[in-house]
Amino acid sequence: xxxxxxxxxxxxxxxDQERHASDDLPGELQSEKRPNSSSGDEAAAQEGxxxxxxxxxxTISLGLSVFCMYLDTTILGTASSRISTEFHSLQDVGWYASxxxxxxxxxxxxxxxxxxxxxxxxxxxxxxxxxxxxxxxxAMAPTSAVLICGxxxxxxxxxxxFSGFYVVMGYSTPVKHRALYNGILGSVPAIANVxxxxxxxxxTDRLSWRWCFYINLPVGGVAALCMLCTHAxxxxxxxxxxxxKLDAFDLVxxxxxxxxxxxxxxxxQMGGTTPWEWDSARVIALFVAxxxxxxxxxxxxxxxxxxxxxxxRILRNRDLMAGAWFNLCIEGALLVITYYLPIWFQAVxxxxxxxxxxxxxxxxxxxxxxxxxxxxxxxVVGYYTPFVIASSIITPIGAGLLTTLAVDSxxxxxxxxxxxxxxxxxxxxxxxxxxxQFAVGPGDVSMAISxxxxxxxxxxxxxxxxxxxxxxxxxxxxxxxHTELPVDPAAVIHTGASQVSEKFSSDxxxxxxxxxxxxxxxxxxxxxxxxxxxxLGSVCxxxxxxNEGYQRK
Numbered sequence: 001x002x003x004x005x006x007x008x009x010x011x012x013x014x015x016d017q018e019r020h021a022s023d024d025l026p027g028e029l030q031s032e033k034r035p036n037s038s039s040g041d042e043a044a045a046q047e048g049x050x051x052x053x054x055x056x057x058x059t060i061s062l063g064l065s066v067f068c069m070y071l072d073t074t075i076l077g078t079a080s081s082r083i084s085t086e087f088h089s090l091q092d093v094g095w096y097a098s099x100x101x102x103x104x105x106x107x108x109x110x111x112x113x114x115x116x117x118x119x120x121x122x123x124x125x126x127x128x129x130x131x132x133x134x135x136x137x138x139a140m141a142p143t144s145a146v147l148i149c150g151x152x153x154x155x156x157x158x159x160x161x162f163s164g165f166y167v168v169m170g171y172s173t174p175v176k177h178r179a180l181y182n183g184i185l186g187s188v189p190a191i192a193n194v195x196x197x198x199x200x201x202x203x204t205d206r207l208s209w210r211w212c213f214y215i216n217l218p219v220g221g222v223a224a225l226c227m228l229c230t231h232a233x234x235x236x237x238x239x240x241x242x243x244x245k246l247d248a249f250d251l252v253x254x255x256x257x258x259x260x261x262x263x264x265x266x267x268x269q270m271g272g273t274t275p276w277e278w279d280s281a282r283v284i285a286l287f288v289a290x291x292x293x294x295x296x297x298x299x300x301x302x303x304x305x306x307x308x309x310x311x312x313r314i315l316r317n318r319d320l321m322a323g324a325w326f327n328l329c330i331e332g333a334l335l336v337i338t339y340y341l342p343i344w345f346q347a348v349x350x351x352x353x354x355x356x357x358x359x360x361x362x363x364x365x366x367x368x369x370x371x372x373x374x375x376x377x378x379x380v381v382g383y384y385t386p387f388v389i390a391s392s393i394i395t396p397i398g399a400g401l402l403t404t405l406a407v408d409s410x411x412x413x414x415x416x417x418x419x420x421x422x423x424x425x426x427x428x429x430x431x432x433x434x435x436x437q438f439a440v441g442p443g444d445v446s447m448a449i450s451x452x453x454x455x456x457x458x459x460x461x462x463x464x465x466x467x468x469x470x471x472x473x474x475x476x477x478x479x480x481x482h483t484e485l486p487v488d489p490a491a492v493i494h495t496g497a498s499q500v501s502e503k504f505s506s507d508x509x510x511x512x513x514x515x516x517x518x519x520x521x522x523x524x525x526x527x528x529x530x531x532x533x534x535x536l537g538s539v540c541x542x543x544x545x546x547n548e549g550y551q552r553k
Contacts, residue, residue, distance in 0.1 A: 474523075
């Protein structure tokens with residue numbers, strides 16, 4: 001890029017990298033890395049971003065890609081009621097998110113190796129392309145099953161965007177500026193969280209819910225174009241042959257992990273419904289199979305040691321494991337709230353899709369303002385741990401208050417409870433993302449990020465499925481408890497949440513609304529449990545100054 005202003009200060013400082021990068025690699029790769037240790041990550045940074053123009057292009061690409069990914073999650077909350085109504089598939093609502101999270105979880109660890117061995121720019125663009133294909137399938141889906149299939153494909157792409165966001169940012173920015181860029185780009189998910197419910201409502205009411213997925217195509221296209229206009233971001237490992245690369249993907253480990261996750265998700269999602277009763281043979285068999293496969297996977301990982309899909313040297317890192325635990329708990333709690341709160345507004349308060357999106361704005365605005373403010377405070381104070389601990393204290397209180405919502409709750413109640421919950425989440429959700437960037441050596445950053453998001457997406461998919469199971473089972477139980485109800489409970493369950501107030505007469509509507517309210521608020525208990533358990537991670541984090549970078553303990 002001729003004529004562009006030179007940015008010598010944008011290269012990553014090589015001091016720690018040269019000394020530690022090779023020490024953190026698997027045994028058989030260390031010998032191949034050592035000859036290139038002086039040109040590893042330093043050269044990658046120098047070749048990755050050479051001007052302010054390129055830095056802007058990378059920032060735009062990362063920002064738009066992550067915007068699409070988070071928008072794809074939050075926009076579905078307001079649209080899910082209309083989708084379930086069109087497809088007559090209320091029982092599939094949980095799968096619209098769970099299928100996305102499940103495949104994202106499965107693909108997360110392999111992406112960590114891809115970013116190690118191959119040019120990060122092309123891996124990122126490939127992941128973005130898969131995400132776009134999945135979005136197109138969702139937009140054109142003729143049935144609920146095809147929609148779930150599209151969500152599964154999009155989830156595979158989102159895994160690469162997740163980890164690639166921080167990998168590319170790490171290659172493109174110096175350590176001393178990492179927290180600043182993390183704060184700037186970290187506001188993008190919050191913006192997507194604000195835009196998602198509103199856009200979902202607008203598209204659903206004014207156009208079609210299918211535009212919730214079509215919107216990803218032009219936005220993703222611009223993101224891809226910006227990334228294409230930058231120099232290649234180099235891989236962190238050089239000199240490895242195809243045998244080492246193939247071995248690093250641990251195909252045997254994946255052969256046990258993938259079916260273990262599927263066997264776990266099926267009964268969690270379907271449990272309690274006919275013919276998936278909790279005490280049925282198929283449910284018990286799937287749980288047992290998942291446990292056996294998980295044990296075999298664990299033994300295999302221990303046997304492979306640092307060559308494992310989950311390298312032991314990283315799993316022994318206290319800060320990384322503590323941060324991952326906090327992140328999976330807080331993000332899982334937020335996902336449950338943002339997914340089921342719009343349904344509460346539409347079913348219980350008879351709000352339109354647009355209005356339900358507007359009514360969830362307190363949650364999203366609270367996230368943006370709090371995350372931005374605390375990001376600035378962390379830059380000044382230099383520590384993120386106290387903010388993460390505060391998040392573990394405040395969030396369970398807000399989630400607990402949301403379970404007290406009733407059919408006749410006032411605006412002050414549902415607005416104030418959302419604000420308190422979002423302030424709690426916002427204090428810690430972005431600050432904890434600094435952990436995988438500073439808790440391990442440079443050679444392990446991409447794998448650490450993948451493990452971070454693997455644990456998050458795994459538990460998010462599981463606990464969202466649990467929340468869906470609680471909602472469905474509680475709704476059916478509530479309706480059946482009213483023997484005087486002259487309406488078949490199955491008819492209510494198969495009616496989309498947005499159509500409840502229109503389809504049933506005024507003499508039975510109060511009972512149905514009360515049943516919906518009780519079922520939905522009961523699902524919020526999952527958010528209470530997760531946010532309360534996050535304290536186990538936050539109190540275990542080291543009090544590390546962010547301007548110190550990585551230091552071996």
